[in-house]
Amino acid sequence: MFSTLSCGFMTKKYVSVVVEYNEDGNKIPKKIYLDDVGYNIDCVLERKNSASLKVGGIGERFTIKIGSNKTFLFFEKETEKWFVELKN
Amino acid sequence: MSRFILHSDLNNFYASVECLYNPSIRNKAVAVVGDADKRHGIVLAKNYIAKSYGIKTGDTVWEAKQKCNEKLVCVTANFERYYYVSKLVKQMYREYTNRVESFGIDEAWLDVSDCVKDFEGAFKLAEKIRKRVISEFGLTVSIGVSYNKIFAKLGSDLKKPNATTMITKQNYKNLVWNLPVADLLYVGRATNQKLNKAGIFTIGQLAQTPLNILKSMFGKNGETLHTFANGEDVSAVKIYNEKEQIKSIGNSTTCPRDLKTNDEVRAIISILAESVARRLRDKNLWCNTVCLSIKTNDLKTFETMHKIEYPTNLASVISGECYKLFNHNWQKTIRAVGVRVTGLGEKPVQYNLFNNEQTMQKKEKFEMVVDALRGRFGYNIIKRGSVCASKDLKELNPENVVHSIHPLSFFKL
Numbered sequence: 001m002f003s004t005l006s007c008g009f010m011t012k013k014y015v016s017v018v019v020e021y022n023e024d025g026n027k028i029p030k031k032i033y034l035d036d037v038g039y040n041i042d043c044v045l046e047r048k049n050s051a052s053l054k055v056g057g058i059g060e061r062f063t064i065k066i067g068s069n070k071t072f073l074f075f076e077k078e079t080e081k082w083f084v085e086l087k088n
Numbered sequence: 089m090s091r092f093i094l095h096s097d098l099n100n101f102y103a104s105v106e107c108l109y110n111p112s113i114r115n116k117a118v119a120v121v122g123d124a125d126k127r128h129g130i131v132l133a134k135n136y137i138a139k140s141y142g143i144k145t146g147d148t149v150w151e152a153k154q155k156c157n158e159k160l161v162c163v164t165a166n167f168e169r170y171y172y173v174s175k176l177v178k179q180m181y182r183e184y185t186n187r188v189e190s191f192g193i194d195e196a197w198l199d200v201s202d203c204v205k206d207f208e209g210a211f212k213l214a215e216k217i218r219k220r221v222i223s224e225f226g227l228t229v230s231i232g233v234s235y236n237k238i239f240a241k242l243g244s245d246l247k248k249p250n251a252t253t254m255i256t257k258q259n260y261k262n263l264v265w266n267l268p269v270a271d272l273l274y275v276g277r278a279t280n281q282k283l284n285k286a287g288i289f290t291i292g293q294l295a296q297t298p299l300n301i302l303k304s305m306f307g308k309n310g311e312t313l314h315t316f317a318n319g320e321d322v323s324a325v326k327i328y329n330e331k332e333q334i335k336s337i338g339n340s341t342t343c344p345r346d347l348k349t350n351d352e353v354r355a356i357i358s359i360l361a362e363s364v365a366r367r368l369r370d371k372n373l374w375c376n377t378v379c380l381s382i383k384t385n386d387l388k389t390f391e392t393m394h395k396i397e398y399p400t401n402l403a404s405v406i407s408g409e410c411y412k413l414f415n416h417n418w419q420k421t422i423r424a425v426g427v428r429v430t431g432l433g434e435k436p437v438q439y440n441l442f443n444n445e446q447t448m449q450k451k452e453k454f455e456m457v458v459d460a461l462r463g464r465f466g467y468n469i470i471k472r473g474s475v476c477a478s479k480d481l482k483e484l485n486p487e488n489v490v491h492s493i494h495p496l497s498f499f500k501l
């Protein structure tokens with residue numbers, strides 16, 4: 001379902017995300033919906049500002065873990081939307 | 089104590105942003121144009137692949153496509169997005185110093201004297217910034233590192249793309265002095281020609297020309313040229329929050345002769361407004377007030393101002409509003425005209441509903457095209473019909489007129 005950190009052709013897929021804000025105002029994504037199926041995010045491994053060279057765009061990049069899968073979840077400040085790099 | 093100044097220049101900025109947002113065109117020849125649907129549109133920017141086909145800023149889309157067998161991807165300019173990305177990059181620069189001075193949308197000086205001890209440290213910091221720009225924004229920058237703004241700027245031009253060049257007191261004669269004098273900041277066409285005529289072709293030759301000769305050729309500006317060429321410019325990198333500090337941007341000129349008709353006044357106003365608007369766009373600012381000053385031949389000056397309904401950076405709006413301020417039933421002969429804008433701020437969130445946002449954006453694009461043409465071919469490449477009506481007014485180039493926002497050493501020469 002999610003691409004692990006592999007390359008290849010990918011599309012930018014905007015997704016619904018359940019987000020928790022901590023007391024510092026930082027976002028902690030908790031759950032992500034893809035085609036109406038929800039996936040709990042087990043943990044955020046890293047957060048940094050980054051471009052997505054695979055699908056295009058810039059924002060805050062969260063490296064998240066869902067089960068045994070690692071994937072990137074981006075918060076695009078320009079649109080205030082969340083996206084993932086989805087394998088075609 | 090030596091200063092450490094970086095000048096960072098985003099490579100092929102508009103085209104790079106387009107490729108960033110649309111990775112599928114990254115390996116193709118890309119041109120950013122005013123309007124991609126129109127074959128007579130004009131190329132505002134291009135990536136390296138397009139450049140390798142000989143495509144230039146200012147080419148028509150039609151010309152550009154011919155140069156690469158129609159294999160050109162044309163993208164309509166999205167200035168809003170360029171401003172946005174530029175702002176983010178400069179925010180990142182400000183993590184290192186509050187002395188970040190924009191020079192156009194894609195360039196900036198950073199004074200990093202407070203965060204490094206020596207040139208090696210400055211170079212390392214430049215490399216760090218260069219790498220951050222790639223990873224955080226997917227863009228490349230060329231950075232010049234030096235002890236003054238002029239050489240830092242030159243350094244960023246030496247190696248492109250994605251490189252850092254250091255110009256020190258030890259190596260500047262090797263790196264800088266062989267360059268053509270036109271590479272020096274603010275040496276425009278006219279200055280270049282004048283220098284060439286005097287047998288001065290390189291920056292080194294300029295540096296070694298006795299000061300009194302330069303002074304006799306260029307007056308006060310001769311001193312500035314001498315300072316620039318010798319790496320002795322001491323002007324400071326301005327503190328970022330300058331936006332609030334710049335109170336107004338203005339331009340005035342004493343006319344080549346006294347003005348006689350309304351049309352002449354209108355022509356002068358439009359020339360000045362164009363230059364003011366261009367500098368607003370360079371600084372990424374909008375204004376909400378226009379001021380018109382008129383000096384009559386008895387040397388009295390009158391200034392009137394008007395707050396406009398919606399902030400603008402358009403020459404057409406500024407000149408229209410100024411002309412409205414002008415008393416059409418004037419009695420005295422006019423010697424000098426000035427156009428100034430105040431109430432400066434960042435881009436307004438929304439143009440007004442009635443004033444048709446699309447029309448405004450179209451006008452903005454049009455004026456950016458004019459900026460691009462002038463950037464490539466010089467000021468005189470494109471002119472208003474109203475200006476051409478009188479031959480002597482036509483010769484007036486506001487880019488050569490004294491501007492009021494740069495410190496002395498940065499007057500255009």
Ligand SMILES: [Mg+2]
Binds near residue numbers: 097099100
């Ligand atoms: Mg650039």
